[in-house]
Amino acid sequence: MPYAYYTNLKSKDKAIYRRSDKIETIELSGASNFYPLIQQLETTLATENQKETELILKNLANGLLSNLELEPVTIKLLAARPSHDWGELHGLYEPSEGRRRAKITVWMRTAHHKRVVAFRTFLRTLLHEICHHLDYKFLCLEDSFHTEGFFKRESSLFKQLVSEKPK
8 A cells, every 4th residue: 555645646656656666675695794794883883983883884885785786875974863843864865966976874873862873773774775775776766765665675674684694
């Protein structure tokens, strides 16, 4: 069942939305190879070391994209989330423009209390923004809508990364 905003989309966008909604997984080959980076990310995030956390984010994000044979993106980790009366911004995906790479920005602290974001939420935010990139570059969709399929793809990546311990 489409989200409420679907009814306001143009027919071209509705077709993109429906295509997106049908795709529920993104399969990684050798997901267990990412487990050490996931562990490092969890440990480093807890230390509140922004520079080191950003480096691990870059390695993880671009490793995932490389796994899917895609070009890297620019990753930026900022401190406290921006907020306004609309809520807090957790992450931001900016598509590539001209020669500029696509850019993913995530924030490591909550807006109000300035606490480090919980690891699982932080990882899901990164994967959410990566899914926007995958919509354009891997699935070749003309737009990236928040569909049920989109959120299932995000969850499929998350499950592969947190449950795939090396054997």
